[in-house]
Amino acid sequence: MEELIMKLNTLSLFTGAGGLDIGFEENGFNITVANEWNKNAANTYQVNHPNVKLLQGDIEKYLDYLYSLSNVDVVIGGPPCQGFSVAGKMDVNDPRNKMVWHFLNVVQHVKPQAFVIENVKALYQLAKWAPIREKIINISENMGYSITPILLNAVDYGVPQKRYRVFFIAFKNKDVSADEIAYRLQQKKRVAPTVREALATIPKIGSKGNPLDSTAKITFATNPILRKSAYAGMLFNGAGRPINIDEYANTLPASMGGNKTPIIDDEALYNNKKNFAEIYRENLDEGYIPEFKEAPKRLRRLSIKEASLLQTFPKDYEFTGPMSSQYTQIGNAVPPLLASSVAKVVKDILSNTPMKKTKKSPSFQLNIFN
Numbered sequence: 001m002e003e004l005i006m007k008l009n010t011l012s013l014f015t016g017a018g019g020l021d022i023g024f025e026e027n028g029f030n031i032t033v034a035n036e037w038n039k040n041a042a043n044t045y046q047v048n049h050p051n052v053k054l055l056q057g058d059i060e061k062y063l064d065y066l067y068s069l070s071n072v073d074v075v076i077g078g079p080p081c082q083g084f085s086v087a088g089k090m091d092v093n094d095p096r097n098k099m100v101w102h103f104l105n106v107v108q109h110v111k112p113q114a115f116v117i118e119n120v121k122a123l124y125q126l127a128k129w130a131p132i133r134e135k136i137i138n139i140s141e142n143m144g145y146s147i148t149p150i151l152l153n154a155v156d157y158g159v160p161q162k163r164y165r166v167f168f169i170a171f172k173n174k175d176v177s178a179d180e181i182a183y184r185l186q187q188k189k190r191v192a193p194t195v196r197e198a199l200a201t202i203p204k205i206g207s208k209g210n211p212l213d214s215t216a217k218i219t220f221a222t223n224p225i226l227r228k229s230a231y232a233g234m235l236f237n238g239a240g241r242p243i244n245i246d247e248y249a250n251t252l253p254a255s256m257g258g259n260k261t262p263i264i265d266d267e268a269l270y271n272n273k274k275n276f277a278e279i280y281r282e283n284l285d286e287g288y289i290p291e292f293k294e295a296p297k298r299l300r301r302l303s304i305k306e307a308s309l310l311q312t313f314p315k316d317y318e319f320t321g322p323m324s325s326q327y328t329q330i331g332n333a334v335p336p337l338l339a340s341s342v343a344k345v346v347k348d349i350l351s352n353t354p355m356k357k358t359k360k361s362p363s364f365q366l367n368i369f370n
Helices: 019-025 039-048 059-067 096-111 121-125 127-142 178-187 195-199 265-272 274-283 304-310 324-332 337-349
Strands: 009-013 031-037 053-056 074-077 115-121 145-153 164-172 220-225 234-236 262-266 299-301
Touching: 009 059, 009 096, 019 031, 019 074, 019 337, 031 039, 031 059, 039 053, 039 324, 059 096, 074 096, 096 115, 096 127, 096 274, 115 121, 115 337, 121 127, 121 145, 121 164, 127 145, 127 164, 127 337, 145 178, 164 337, 178 337, 195 304, 234 274, 262 265, 262 274, 265 337, 304 324
Parallel strands: 009 031, 009 074, 031 053, 074 115
Antiparallel strands: 115 164, 145 164, 220 234, 262 299
């Protein structure tokens, strides 16, 4: 049965740069067809997945072709999440919200053994989106799928980044409980490296293997917002916050590239000095009056290579397109290590792999839709 699972043909929709696909591919899933509307992301995907049939453009113009596909065992994808995200306007009428229905329509036609939908935390949590969640579940169950929406934090799966995402994991003609999926995911957890540990595996900034991409100036805010942590407040202008390199990064946004790109302190990273954000925060607490001026040169923006690494893309993964697009592709992606853990669970369930016994209860919130 294991040999069969290793040959499962997989259709990837709303593929982006390919983070979700990497996680499934490394677990033996065979991506045969992929669709991505964004030209730059599609080109990145094609460069790194030359053997996959890529349909670049709006999914709506490919629906007839997708509906006609046969021998599709698994469908995966992350329909556009901007309409659901708290980082956006959360507009119920956002046209991007309908893409999840296109995903399910494809599922209805190709009838895979399993499918996985990835999306933002808000779709799982907020009452505003309860009708969408319930509709996804109802449509899936009416098609004969048992489906579990579950919220995962990427940092629990080896990703040096606090990044919550919901996964709707569904199986056809299999009575798979939410508890089983939770237990299996619990067993896939792995310790993530800190930002410092992760960045130590690539060349120093400014070298050939790690060029400084974003040169957006870092200036002090004249009215800084102070919070408990120097890394949580707004000490500098723009939405880019300093990263505590000895912990995990906050969610890398798709809006990186300019002054929303997170900030790295090179003296802290390479010379083990105290992070400047902490020093500056202490000065403010002691009465220092902030003024508008450029920050010390020891501070700079996270590079594309570093952002890619913090998302756990392979080191040789090649991003294409303008700088801003490359940052966006990375920020929009599913971290491959997180995707890999989900893929392993799907693989185990489809192959009827017994669960390992454990005394620990799953640490996931379940049955929130009851």
